[in-house]
Amino acid sequence: MDIATMFNKYAFLGHEFLTWLWYASENTPEMLNVLKNKKTELTVGNKVVIVNGTLQAGRSAKVTIQGEESDLKEAMVAVKDGGWVSDIYLRLNVDQVKYEFTLDAQELKISGFKCSERVTIEKDDDIDGAIMERMHLISGALEFIDLAFEQFIKFRINDKWNSQILPDLSGWVCGTESTAAGIPLNKRVFS
Amino acid sequence: MVFALRVDQKKIPAKIIKRELEIAIEKKKEEHGRDFLSKNERSELKEQVVDIVTSKTPFTTDLYHVTWNANTNELLFFASPKNAKELFETLFYKSFELKLIPLFPFSLANFKLGCFTEQEKDKLLTLTPSGVR
Numbered sequence: 205m206d207i208a209t210m211f212n213k214y215a216f217l218g219h220e221f222l223t224w225l226w227y228a229s230e231n232t233p234e235m236l237n238v239l240k241n242k243k244t245e246l247t248v249g250n251k252v253v254i255v256n257g258t259l260q261a262g263r264s265a266k267v268t269i270q271g272e273e274s275d276l277k278e279a280m281v282a283v284k285d286g287g288w289v290s291d292i293y294l295r296l297n298v299d300q301v302k303y304e305f306t307l308d309a310q311e312l313k314i315s316g317f318k319c320s321e322r323v324t325i326e327k328d329d330d331i332d333g334a335i336m337e338r339m340h341l342i343s344g345a346l347e348f349i350d351l352a353f354e355q356f357i358k359f360r361i362n363d364k365w366n367s368q369i370l371p372d373l374s375g376w377v378c379g380t381e382s383t384a385a386g387i388p389l390n391k392r393v394f395s
Numbered sequence: 396m397v398f399a400l401r402v403d404q405k406k407i408p409a410k411i412i413k414r415e416l417e418i419a420i421e422k423k424k425e426e427h428g429r430d431f432l433s434k435n436e437r438s439e440l441k442e443q444v445v446d447i448v449t450s451k452t453p454f455t456t457d458l459y460h461v462t463w464n465a466n467t468n469e470l471l472f473f474a475s476p477k478n479a480k481e482l483f484e485t486l487f488y489k490s491f492e493l494k495l496i497p498l499f500p501f502s503l504a505n506f507k508l509g510c511f512t513e514q515e516k517d518k519l520l521t522l523t524p525s526g527v528r
Contacts, residue, residue: 207497214501216524221500311499315475335397339462342471350503357504357511361518370525 211310218309219255219288221356225307226252226289227373238351242299246348249293249304252279256287266290284377296348303345312349317342396463400474400483403454407445415444459483470495 228235229246236246251270267282269275283289289309293316296303302320307313319341323334359365419440420432432440459474461483472483484495496502504511504519511519 207502210501210505211499214522217500217504217522220525309500311497312503313475346471353500353503357519360522361515365525 215310216288217357217360218312219290220360221312221353222289222292222307222309223283224356224359224369224373225294225352226292227376231372231376235355236352238355239298239348243297244348245297247295248276249295251291251293251306252276252289253291254279254282254287255290256282256285280377296345298344298348301341301344305345307349312353314345314349317345319345396465398461398463400459400461400472400479400486402457402459402479402482404457405449405452406455407448407452411448412441412445415448416441419444 225236225246226248229248233246237244250272251268253269254267256265256267267279267287269279269282279289291306291308293306294304296305300320304316304318305314306316308315321341323338323341325331325334359369416437420437423432423436423440424430457479459472459479461470461472463470470487472480474480474483480497487493487495496506498506501519505516
């Protein structure tokens with residue numbers, strides 16, 4: 205299978221991942237403790253784009269919720285109506301470092317990247333060190349995305365996706381707690 | 396390894412070409428005492444206008460940073476325009492005879508994340524979109 209075919213055929217994985225990321229950040233944040241020995245906190249920021257329609261056929265409509273006063277309930281309604289997240293603005297804290305960026309579903313591409321730690325260059329000799337430090341900071345966010353995606357794929361190929369996680373996600377979207385597995389959501393242990 | 400792709404190009408807004416062409420057409424009509432110009436004359440004038448405007452327009456430079464970790468075979472390209480990405484892929488192949496594999500959800504799971512067994516990768520291939528709600 206060539207790259208273009210894989211890209212189109214499995215485009216839904218990116219959309220499902222971002223939707224799950226939103227769900228997990230609000231309901232089961234322990235699922236997102238993917239960085240070893242680091243305290244991680246993820247929240248959804250002030251922008252969510254939902255696509256609604258046939259993703260694989262390329263026919264879709266977009267709903268964008270954006271702005272400081274934006275209410276994500278509207279985005280939730282779009283998800284309830286059958287949409288999937290296509291872009292999401294995330295705030296990620298890894299220990300003391302704070303990141304903000306938008307993640308897109310198609311390529312898991314990062315845009316608008318901001319990091320609370322600044323790297324300053326005072327002398328020419330500092331350039332190499334500054335580049336390494338900057339790369340180290342960027343890799344903190346990239347590592348989180350890779351490992352969170354790995355976590356998602358592990359769930360996605362597991363039978364629990366259909367029997368437990370998907371019903372929970374649907375319940376969250378519809379505002380009704382899922383009774384999947386007969387255990388309340390906040391008492392579940394995901395492995 | 397840290398380097399950059401530099402792209403110099405002249406960006407000429409279509410509005411400027413249109414405005415300069417209108418001026419050139421009026422000037423030629425006045426010079427020849429005519430009310431209209433033929434299609435060929437207009438076409439020639441447009442070529443002249445494009446040449447003149449292009450020669451007067453300075454280059455604009457775009458710089459896209461790249462980091463390449465040769466130990467992990469990972470490369471980060473810091474740019475979002477699709478054409479910049481395609482240009483970089485072509486130049487990279489010409490320069491190093493190495494083909495870049497773009498990472499998107501499926502390729503990330505299949506090639507980069509080394510934690511999956513062959514059985515799990517086979518399962519990944521059978522996935523279809525979830526029917527939520």
